[in-house]
Amino acid sequence: MSLFVGLDIGTQSVKLVAYDPDTRQVVASAGQPLELAAGEDGSREQRAEWWIDAVRACFGRLDPALRARVAAIGVSGQQHGFVPLDRDGNVLAPAKLWCDTSSTAECDQIMDAVGGPARCIELAGNPILVGYTASKLPWTRRHRPQAYARLATILLPHDYVNFWLTGERWMECGDASGTGWLDVRTRQWCGPLLRATDPDFDLAACLPPLVQADALFTIAPATADALGLPRNVRVSTGGGDNMMAAIGTGNVSPGVLSMSLGTSGTLFAYSDRAMVDPAGRWAAFCDSTGGWLPLICTMNCTVATEAVARLCGFSTREGDALLAGTRPGADGLLMLPFLNGERTPDLPHGRGSLFGMTATNLTVPNLYRAAMEGALYSLKAGWDAFVDAGMRFDAIRLTGGGSQSAVWRQMAADVFGLPVDVPEQAEGAAFGAALQALWAYLRQHDPTADLAALAAAHVRLDPRLSARPHAEATAAYQAQYQRFLSHLDAIRPLYAG
Template identity: 70%
Template sequence: MTLVAGIDAGTQSVKVVVYDPAARLVVASASAPLELISGDDGSREQHPSDWVAAVQACFGRFDAEVRGRIAALAVSGQQHGFVPLDADGQVLAPAKLWNDTSSAAECGQIMDAVGGAQRCIELAGNPILAGYTAPKLPWTRKHRPDVYARLATILLPHDYLNFVLTGRTFCEYGDASGTGWLDVRTRQWSKDLLRATDPQRDLSACLPPLAPPDALFDVAPAIAAQLGLPATAKVAVGGGDNMMAAIGTGCVAEGRLAMSLGTSGTLFAYSDTPVVDPQGAWAAFCSSTGGWLPLICTMNCTAATEQVARLFGFSTREGDAYIHATPPGADGLTLLPFLNGERTPDLPHGKGVLAGLDPHNMSPAHVYRAAMEGATYSLKYGYDAFVRAGLRFERIVLTGGGANSAAWRQMVADVFDLPVDVPRQAEGAAFGAALQALWSLRRAQGDATPLSQLVEHHIATDPALAAVPDPARATAYRAPYQRFLHHLDAVTPLYAG
């Protein structure tokens, strides 16, 4: 009768699922919205207290009997954020998020301090990109000096929720990879990069200890009472949302490719060994399962389609009709959807560009299609880098809010010319966190089943949501994709500085 829970603290909402592993059934789920604080300088922030309130609201919607049977839970959190705590564990300022580009200039400053981007990749496996945690520290030192002076602990969003749940500070390798400070090959903090971030201070003293993938912690008594959990409940180490989505989509063995169509878009593939690109074409992250997770991230996915839908006064739930009313390529209309700057390609100062307007394609349907195509082409741009490196895939497992769109599922199948599967559990990150909690709990009880076997047992795809490439449409998308790349080449010099 044991249940496990997964918490996914995303950019737009917090979602919680409660899973019955014996029945292989999600028995309860809830979500609560979050507000985003946006600034003209590219800042994107949230109050960590809002995450806690959203978690409490979600658990408050579950029956007491369900909450009382939860034996373990884990947190999935948006990556790269920066939560500053003082010596008493109090939050000092709003959390700067993954899509915050206000510290883009600090990226170059850190890399220059160690000898450039190439040296940065040699030291840690990744360049320092806009949105990563590392540049948020010198930004805070400059713009919030009082906060920086009182800074005692650096936490990521998922670390902070773990701190609330357990009263302890710790980090794990997958999420730590997105700080820019972790050497992904050795799984150790890079002293050189920490020194380059702040040569006047030992930032390693502010970083929490790194916990192994199967670590379990006791839930704090006060929070257990607030959430209605048993006092004996355990908190697994959790991880970044992409790492948990990898578990929730079965991307825990080599040869599998997962794609998330969320506010940001991601592509990730499991590897037993580090997969580092010398040019930094992808993020060479650790997984939250003891392996590695090479990852492509775009900053504008459903963020772009939702913005266009709002502009023309309709909901994305109605969006498929607009896609069906227009042909592949949107009759020559191309949208570079870099509304929040962009990470892939690396254009933190990028802006959205709409090109090819004429009297025949100046319609809401065409612009909406161009937004969906642009978001998909951005992911294809990153996928091409995987392919050039010799990685090969047979299918795509799709998750995230965009996967609810039949038109988008078919577009992905056609643009990538690969079959698309969709897991029955739509909330891949929350479900992945629940499965990690289950695996960690069972290991603590003496069960040595590998995580890959446990995941294979609990994950199923929905045949009704599958999509296969249509040869005619796959061909029809090739020229528009090349047009996208040509426009990208043309505007890159405008936004590269």
């Protein structure tokens, strides 16, 4: 009757699920909101202690009898964040996050130092995009020199939570891919890119060891006592939130396309080989199972819908009802929802735009629909690159907050022209972390334990939440999507530098 806990350290909240694999039920869940410090320069930061306080709060809401049954914990975390530690494990500065665009210039400086984006892709498989961890190092050197001078360890958000849980420092290749320094083909750190980031500092010495996806560590006794957990609880490697969401949606074998509609929007698929695009149209990441995870990420998904809801004085929970009288295409109203700058398409200096306004279509419902549609059009632009590369999919597995909206689900099915299925467990990243912990735990006793088989047994779809594309709506969205691409081409020069 062991339980396996998945923690997801997100941008907006920390979530916990406790899963019983014998009954195949999530027996408890908890969440705790997080603050976000935002600056006019594009900075987006959180303090690492906020994550720990939230983890404590989530465990505190679990019944002590359930905590006593916990066998292993897996941690999912927002990718790309930079947590700087000194030699004693103290955090030196606030963590700069994935959605931080203040280090855009540093991205170009690193790539220029190795010969440009194409050379960067040759070296490691990815360009250094806005938000990636690499650019945050020279930014910190310039703006927080005292912290940089004491830097001893570079951790990502989920790595830091693992460090707090166990007292040990490590990384796994999935989340490490998002630093920009990992050669995803060889799963080794790329020396030329580390030197390009800082030629005068040995950054390689600050990076913790890379471990296998099925590695297990023991919780620190003091942490176990503080959380009311057994001292023999094990902690799996965990991974980035996208890597964990892939596991949580059953995306651990070729042919499945997962879509996450959260603060950011993502599309990702499993591959048994490194999927590197010479043009850098997608992120060529490793996954957290030993495979690879080609991924499209947009920085503005529910960011846009929440901004409209806040502006117009309603809750996004009311969004579906609000859109009951609207039609695909929002009566011609079109939004490019680049409120945080954008990664896909690559417009780090981009800003949101609204087009096609008339005296009759500029209504609150149409504005909200245009925000939803614009978020999906950005993802579709990335999906087109997958299709161009020969990737084929039969259906979409939807996760994230947007998956709980009937309108989002139907809109995704219609925009992409594919059936949409939703796993029973809405918190795909937290559930995936729990499954990874279960897999690693089982492999202690049976090295042949197969994650694909495990996911097939435990990831169940909810037929009540499925959506199938409607041909008429798909045609309407296709026409509006072409307008989206035309307007995107028109505004690119405005935000090119």
